[in-house]
Amino acid sequence: MDKKPSNVRTIVAYIVLIALTFLCLFFFYILIINSTRHHAEIQRGFSFIPGHSFMRNLHNVLNDANIPVLSGIRNSLIVSACSAALATYFSALTAYGLYAYKFKLRKAAFVFIMLILVMPTQVSALGFINLITKMGMLNTLYPLFLPSIAAPAVFYFMYSYMQSSLPLELVEAARMDGCGEIKTFNRVVLPIMKPALAVQAIFAFVTAWNNYFIPALVISDNSKKTLPILIASLRSADFLKFDMGKVYMLITIAIVPIIIVYIALSKYIVAGVALGGVKE
Numbered sequence: 001m002d003k004k005p006s007n008v009r010t011i012v013a014y015i016v017l018i019a020l021t022f023l024c025l026f027f028f029y030i031l032i033i034n035s036t037r038h039h040a041e042i043q044r045g046f047s048f049i050p051g052h053s054f055m056r057n058l059h060n061v062l063n064d065a066n067i068p069v070l071s072g073i074r075n076s077l078i079v080s081a082c083s084a085a086l087a088t089y090f091s092a093l094t095a096y097g098l099y100a101y102k103f104k105l106r107k108a109a110f111v112f113i114m115l116i117l118v119m120p121t122q123v124s125a126l127g128f129i130n131l132i133t134k135m136g137m138l139n140t141l142y143p144l145f146l147p148s149i150a151a152p153a154v155f156y157f158m159y160s161y162m163q164s165s166l167p168l169e170l171v172e173a174a175r176m177d178g179c180g181e182i183k184t185f186n187r188v189v190l191p192i193m194k195p196a197l198a199v200q201a202i203f204a205f206v207t208a209w210n211n212y213f214i215p216a217l218v219i220s221d222n223s224k225k226t227l228p229i230l231i232a233s234l235r236s237a238d239f240l241k242f243d244m245g246k247v248y249m250l251i252t253i254a255i256v257p258i259i260i261v262y263i264a265l266s267k268y269i270v271a272g273v274a275l276g277g278v279k280e
Contacts, residue, residue: 117152198268
Protein backbone atom coordinates (compact mmCIF):
# COMPACT_ATOMS: atom_id res chain seq x y z
CA MET A 1 0.00 0.00 0.00
CA ASP A 2 2.92 2.36 0.66
CA LYS A 3 4.51 1.85 -2.75
CA LYS A 4 1.90 3.81 -4.76
CA PRO A 5 2.31 7.14 -2.93
CA SER A 6 6.07 6.70 -3.09
CA ASN A 7 5.90 6.07 -6.85
CA VAL A 8 3.68 9.12 -7.31
CA ARG A 9 6.11 11.32 -5.39
CA THR A 10 8.98 9.98 -7.48
CA ILE A 11 7.12 10.71 -10.73
CA VAL A 12 6.21 14.23 -9.58
CA ALA A 13 9.82 14.86 -8.53
CA TYR A 14 11.09 13.74 -11.95
CA ILE A 15 8.52 15.93 -13.74
CA VAL A 16 9.55 18.97 -11.69
CA LEU A 17 13.26 18.29 -12.27
CA ILE A 18 12.72 17.83 -16.01
CA ALA A 19 10.74 21.09 -16.17
CA LEU A 20 13.44 23.00 -14.27
CA THR A 21 16.15 21.49 -16.46
CA PHE A 22 14.24 22.52 -19.58
CA LEU A 23 13.82 26.09 -18.31
CA CYS A 24 17.53 26.35 -17.50
CA LEU A 25 18.74 24.90 -20.78
CA PHE A 26 16.14 26.62 -22.97
CA PHE A 27 17.64 30.08 -22.46
CA PHE A 28 21.10 28.76 -23.29
CA TYR A 29 19.61 27.23 -26.43
CA ILE A 30 18.05 30.58 -27.39
CA LEU A 31 21.40 32.29 -26.83
CA ILE A 32 23.32 29.80 -28.99
CA ILE A 33 20.70 29.83 -31.75
CA ASN A 34 20.62 33.63 -31.91
CA SER A 35 24.41 33.77 -32.04
CA THR A 36 24.15 31.90 -35.39
CA ARG A 37 21.62 34.34 -36.89
CA HIS A 38 22.07 37.86 -38.25
CA HIS A 39 20.31 40.97 -36.99
CA ALA A 40 17.36 40.88 -39.43
CA GLU A 41 16.60 37.24 -38.66
CA ILE A 42 16.63 37.86 -34.90
CA GLN A 43 14.24 40.79 -35.30
CA ARG A 44 11.75 38.51 -37.11
CA GLY A 45 11.40 36.38 -33.98
CA PHE A 46 12.68 33.21 -32.38
CA SER A 47 13.55 30.13 -34.42
CA PHE A 48 14.47 26.63 -33.26
CA ILE A 49 16.62 26.19 -36.35
CA PRO A 50 20.20 27.58 -36.26
CA GLY A 51 21.13 30.25 -38.76
CA HIS A 52 24.14 30.51 -41.05
CA SER A 53 25.79 33.64 -39.62
CA PHE A 54 27.86 32.17 -36.79
CA MET A 55 31.23 32.83 -38.42
CA ARG A 56 30.04 36.22 -39.68
CA ASN A 57 28.98 37.29 -36.18
CA LEU A 58 32.23 35.95 -34.71
CA HIS A 59 34.26 37.84 -37.32
CA ASN A 60 32.32 41.05 -36.66
CA VAL A 61 32.86 40.77 -32.91
CA LEU A 62 36.56 39.99 -33.11
CA ASN A 63 37.25 42.69 -35.67
CA ASP A 64 35.28 45.53 -34.09
CA ALA A 65 37.83 48.25 -33.29
CA ASN A 66 35.58 49.70 -30.57
CA ILE A 67 35.14 46.34 -28.81
CA PRO A 68 38.54 44.77 -27.92
CA VAL A 69 37.13 41.32 -27.18
CA LEU A 70 40.45 39.48 -26.78
CA SER A 71 41.78 41.98 -24.25
CA GLY A 72 38.38 41.93 -22.52
CA ILE A 73 38.57 38.14 -22.18
CA ARG A 74 42.12 38.41 -20.85
CA ASN A 75 41.17 41.09 -18.32
CA SER A 76 38.10 39.16 -17.17
CA LEU A 77 40.13 35.97 -16.77
CA ILE A 78 42.80 37.76 -14.73
CA VAL A 79 40.26 39.46 -12.47
CA SER A 80 38.06 36.38 -12.03
CA ALA A 81 40.90 33.91 -11.43
CA CYS A 82 42.63 36.19 -8.93
CA SER A 83 39.34 36.96 -7.18
CA ALA A 84 38.50 33.26 -6.85
CA ALA A 85 41.99 32.37 -5.57
CA LEU A 86 42.17 35.23 -3.05
CA ALA A 87 38.58 34.83 -1.83
CA THR A 88 38.80 31.08 -1.25
CA TYR A 89 42.28 30.94 0.31
CA PHE A 90 42.07 33.93 2.65
CA SER A 91 38.45 33.25 3.62
CA ALA A 92 39.40 29.68 4.52
CA LEU A 93 42.41 31.01 6.45
CA THR A 94 40.22 33.47 8.37
CA ALA A 95 37.63 30.79 9.08
CA TYR A 96 40.39 28.49 10.32
CA GLY A 97 41.66 31.21 12.67
CA LEU A 98 38.23 31.69 14.24
CA TYR A 99 37.49 27.96 14.31
CA ALA A 100 40.76 26.57 15.65
CA TYR A 101 41.76 29.31 18.09
CA LYS A 102 40.05 30.35 21.31
CA PHE A 103 40.41 34.04 22.18
CA LYS A 104 38.32 36.71 23.92
CA LEU A 105 37.22 38.67 20.86
CA ARG A 106 36.37 35.59 18.81
CA LYS A 107 32.59 36.11 18.88
CA ALA A 108 32.95 39.84 18.32
CA ALA A 109 35.14 39.22 15.26
CA PHE A 110 32.56 36.77 13.87
CA VAL A 111 29.70 39.25 14.39
CA PHE A 112 31.75 42.05 12.80
CA ILE A 113 32.39 39.95 9.68
CA MET A 114 28.68 39.08 9.46
CA LEU A 115 27.78 42.77 9.70
CA ILE A 116 30.06 43.50 6.74
CA LEU A 117 28.22 40.76 4.84
CA VAL A 118 24.91 42.66 4.94
CA MET A 119 26.45 45.96 3.78
CA PRO A 120 25.59 46.70 0.11
CA THR A 121 28.47 47.39 -2.26
CA GLN A 122 26.82 50.61 -3.43
CA VAL A 123 27.04 52.11 0.09
CA SER A 124 30.84 51.94 0.19
CA ALA A 125 31.43 52.59 -3.53
CA LEU A 126 32.22 56.31 -3.18
CA GLY A 127 34.69 55.78 -0.34
CA PHE A 128 36.25 52.90 -2.27
CA ILE A 129 36.78 55.07 -5.35
CA ASN A 130 38.33 57.84 -3.23
CA LEU A 131 40.64 55.32 -1.58
CA ILE A 132 41.94 53.72 -4.77
CA THR A 133 42.34 57.18 -6.35
CA LYS A 134 44.62 58.25 -3.49
CA MET A 135 46.52 54.95 -3.81
CA GLY A 136 47.05 55.50 -7.54
CA MET A 137 45.13 52.37 -8.56
CA LEU A 138 42.32 54.05 -10.50
CA ASN A 139 41.97 52.66 -14.03
CA THR A 140 43.88 49.48 -13.14
CA LEU A 141 42.76 45.90 -12.59
CA TYR A 142 44.03 45.68 -8.99
CA PRO A 143 40.92 47.19 -7.32
CA LEU A 144 38.78 44.60 -9.10
CA PHE A 145 40.31 41.57 -7.36
CA LEU A 146 42.29 42.73 -4.29
CA PRO A 147 39.12 43.38 -2.20
CA SER A 148 38.28 39.67 -2.66
CA ILE A 149 40.73 38.96 0.16
CA ALA A 150 37.91 40.06 2.48
CA ALA A 151 34.88 38.03 1.34
CA PRO A 152 32.43 37.62 4.25
CA ALA A 153 30.04 35.29 2.39
CA VAL A 154 32.86 32.92 1.46
CA PHE A 155 34.20 33.10 5.02
CA TYR A 156 30.82 32.08 6.48
CA PHE A 157 30.56 29.11 4.10
CA MET A 158 34.09 27.98 4.98
CA TYR A 159 33.45 28.37 8.70
CA SER A 160 30.25 26.32 8.50
CA TYR A 161 32.01 23.63 6.48
CA MET A 162 34.84 23.42 9.02
CA GLN A 163 32.35 22.98 11.84
CA SER A 164 30.89 19.93 10.10
CA SER A 165 33.95 18.42 8.43
CA LEU A 166 37.17 19.42 10.22
CA PRO A 167 37.90 17.61 13.52
CA LEU A 168 40.13 19.69 15.76
CA GLU A 169 41.91 16.46 16.73
CA LEU A 170 43.63 16.50 13.32
CA VAL A 171 44.90 20.02 13.94
CA GLU A 172 46.11 19.08 17.42
CA ALA A 173 47.85 15.98 16.04
CA ALA A 174 49.66 18.09 13.43
CA ARG A 175 50.76 20.54 16.11
CA MET A 176 52.06 17.71 18.30
CA ASP A 177 54.10 16.45 15.35
CA GLY A 178 55.81 19.84 15.20
CA CYS A 179 53.98 21.17 12.16
CA GLY A 180 53.76 24.97 11.97
CA GLU A 181 50.39 26.71 11.78
CA ILE A 182 50.63 27.78 8.15
CA LYS A 183 51.93 24.36 7.16
CA THR A 184 49.10 22.72 9.11
CA PHE A 185 46.61 24.87 7.27
CA ASN A 186 48.12 24.18 3.85
CA ARG A 187 48.84 20.47 4.30
CA VAL A 188 46.03 19.31 6.61
CA VAL A 189 43.11 21.74 6.44
CA LEU A 190 43.03 22.69 2.75
CA PRO A 191 42.86 19.07 1.44
CA ILE A 192 39.83 18.47 3.67
CA MET A 193 38.30 21.73 2.43
CA LYS A 194 38.60 20.87 -1.29
CA PRO A 195 34.83 20.51 -1.94
CA ALA A 196 34.09 23.80 -0.17
CA LEU A 197 36.97 25.51 -1.97
CA ALA A 198 35.69 24.25 -5.33
CA VAL A 199 32.14 25.47 -4.69
CA GLN A 200 33.22 28.90 -3.53
CA ALA A 201 35.82 29.20 -6.30
CA ILE A 202 33.03 28.73 -8.85
CA PHE A 203 30.80 31.29 -7.15
CA ALA A 204 33.65 33.80 -6.74
CA PHE A 205 34.77 33.31 -10.35
CA VAL A 206 31.26 33.78 -11.73
CA THR A 207 30.59 36.80 -9.50
CA ALA A 208 33.81 38.51 -10.58
CA TRP A 209 33.27 37.53 -14.23
CA ASN A 210 29.76 39.05 -14.29
CA ASN A 211 30.61 42.10 -12.16
CA TYR A 212 29.73 45.31 -13.94
CA PHE A 213 29.22 47.94 -11.22
CA ILE A 214 32.76 48.32 -9.83
CA PRO A 215 34.63 47.87 -13.15
CA ALA A 216 32.39 50.52 -14.72
CA LEU A 217 33.41 52.96 -11.99
CA VAL A 218 37.11 52.10 -11.98
CA ILE A 219 38.05 51.36 -15.60
CA SER A 220 38.03 53.95 -18.37
CA ASP A 221 40.60 52.65 -20.90
CA ASN A 222 39.23 50.32 -23.57
CA SER A 223 42.23 48.02 -23.27
CA LYS A 224 41.50 47.40 -19.56
CA LYS A 225 37.75 46.89 -19.76
CA THR A 226 36.22 43.55 -18.82
CA LEU A 227 33.63 41.65 -20.86
CA PRO A 228 30.50 42.91 -19.01
CA ILE A 229 31.51 46.51 -19.79
CA LEU A 230 32.14 45.62 -23.44
CA ILE A 231 28.76 43.88 -23.71
CA ALA A 232 27.03 46.91 -22.19
CA SER A 233 28.84 49.29 -24.54
CA LEU A 234 27.91 47.12 -27.52
CA ARG A 235 24.25 47.10 -26.50
CA SER A 236 24.27 50.88 -26.05
CA ALA A 237 25.70 51.48 -29.50
CA ASP A 238 24.06 53.72 -32.09
CA PHE A 239 20.70 52.29 -33.23
CA LEU A 240 21.71 52.39 -36.87
CA LYS A 241 24.87 50.37 -36.09
CA PHE A 242 23.25 48.10 -33.51
CA ASP A 243 23.69 44.41 -34.37
CA MET A 244 21.87 41.85 -32.23
CA GLY A 245 23.90 39.05 -33.79
CA LYS A 246 27.10 40.58 -32.40
CA VAL A 247 25.51 41.02 -28.96
CA TYR A 248 24.43 37.37 -28.75
CA MET A 249 27.80 36.22 -30.04
CA LEU A 250 29.66 38.28 -27.43
CA ILE A 251 27.42 36.93 -24.65
CA THR A 252 28.04 33.39 -25.93
CA ILE A 253 31.79 34.00 -25.79
CA ALA A 254 31.40 35.38 -22.27
CA ILE A 255 29.72 32.26 -20.84
CA VAL A 256 32.22 29.74 -22.26
CA PRO A 257 34.91 30.26 -19.53
CA ILE A 258 32.26 29.91 -16.80
CA ILE A 259 31.18 26.55 -18.21
CA ILE A 260 34.81 25.41 -18.44
CA VAL A 261 35.50 26.39 -14.82
CA TYR A 262 32.38 24.57 -13.63
CA ILE A 263 33.29 21.41 -15.54
CA ALA A 264 36.85 21.53 -14.19
CA LEU A 265 35.73 21.85 -10.56
CA SER A 266 32.48 19.87 -10.63
CA LYS A 267 34.20 16.60 -9.66
CA TYR A 268 35.19 18.12 -6.32
CA ILE A 269 31.60 19.22 -5.71
CA VAL A 270 30.30 15.73 -6.46
CA ALA A 271 32.98 14.27 -4.21
CA GLY A 272 31.93 16.60 -1.41
CA VAL A 273 28.26 15.58 -1.77
CA ALA A 274 29.22 11.90 -1.75
CA LEU A 275 31.43 12.41 1.29
CA GLY A 276 28.62 14.14 3.13
CA GLY A 277 26.27 11.29 2.28
CA VAL A 278 28.38 8.64 4.01
CA LYS A 279 29.06 10.61 7.18
CA GLU A 280 27.46 9.55 10.41
